[in-house]
């Protein structure tokens with residue numbers, strides 16, 4: 277179909293939430309991505325980009341999908357400027373492979389990616405799910421310093437990092453982080469790195485629901501500089517586990533000081549649940565003001581949802597801890613929306629209001645119209661049917 281680019285017929289395993297593409301394109305360079313997107317533009321074909329495929333079932337099904345653009349062959353780390361603490365990688369590099377290369381030089385990209393196995397740089401940016409250490413280091417958006425994207429008409433655009441061509445007026449890195457493949461294809465990314473910490477300690481303590489929010493607030497305000505403060509609440513009828521991470525040469529002393537605040541135990545082993553999501557068939561994210569954390573926990577207690585995340589950062593993930601029918605899930609989400617912004621990231625139901633009220637929606641529609649007027653990039657996969 278497109279000269280020089282490997283394209284194969286799609287099979288049942290390539291379906292995106294039940295929508296079977298006709299072809300799978302496997303570009304190996306940015307120019308090949310551009311050639312695929314140009315060819316698709318000429319033929320009005322809809323495209324869904326794919327990395328490791330770990331989150332392709334998130335979001336609603338695409339309205340149409342002719343070509344699955346699989347970035348697995350774009351798997352090179354292009355430059356690791358260790359002295360500058362910067363790495364540039366192709367979008368199909370897995371986060372594990374990247375971590376391995378960086379660790380050899382004593383560095384890391386301080387993003388804790390759930391489902392790290394198979395997760396790619398591009399998919400991590402496109403879904404923008406923050407992990408525990410975003411509390412200290414920021415999110416993917418903050419650690420991204422440059423990006424190369426291919427727009428739906430095949431234009432290659434770069435911003436930040438080593439800039440060759442900018443799309444005037446837009447911060448492409450910010451736009452494409454969290455865009456779920458609806459604006460174009462992320463081809464390469466440049467990240468700011470951190471040295472691997474000399475030491476890590478977790479302080480782990482059990483808490484009752486009423487104690488959790490004040491404890492998280494006290495820890496966030498403490499002088500011990502935690503890198504992350506997470507809670508795990510697998511059953512809202514039971515107690516929570518609080519875990520605090522401290523990193524660096526003085527981690528041991530700071531962990532001891534933290535233990536004075538929280539009780540519990542100090543360990544070098546990360547808790548088995550730390551930064552992980554087990555099972556994402558149904559997964560929701562709640563964002564709220566840290567001051568509202570106690571009220572959010574009270575609401576969660578009534579919903580039948582398990583909770584994991586950061587009360588101090590006002591960001592938690594929710595999964596059902598028992599079978600929930602669609603109407604029960606909808607009721608639980610509606611209830612939580614009284615206290616928090618709740619997005620249903622994944623659920624095998626089509627009638628559910630996944631996003632709730634999104635105040636920026638008119639602006640997002642205008643951005644979509646500017647970047648993808650033909651609605652060919654992952655159509656219908658994002659908020660408001662974008």
Ligand SMILES: Cc1cc2nc3c(=O)[nH]c(=O)nc-3n(C[C@H](O)[C@H](O)[C@H](O)COP(=O)(O)OP(=O)(O)OC[C@H]3O[C@@H](n4cnc5c(N)ncnc54)[C@H](O)[C@@H]3O)c2cc1C
Nearest residue numbers: 404450451453454455458619634635636639640643644662
């Ligand atoms: C069509 C389109 C238009 C965009 N326009 C802009 C823009 O004008 N300015 C800008 O900074 N970024 C824009 N983005 C990028 C995108 O909204 C953000 O990168 C993404 O929301 C990052 O999430 P956040 O948690 O950092 O932001 P947040 O501050 O949490 O969310 C930003 C807004 O987008 C909504 N929203 C977005 N994405 C999700 C998602 N996955 N899950 C849930 N809610 C979502 C939120 O409710 C909120 O209104 C756009 C993306 C798309 C696809």
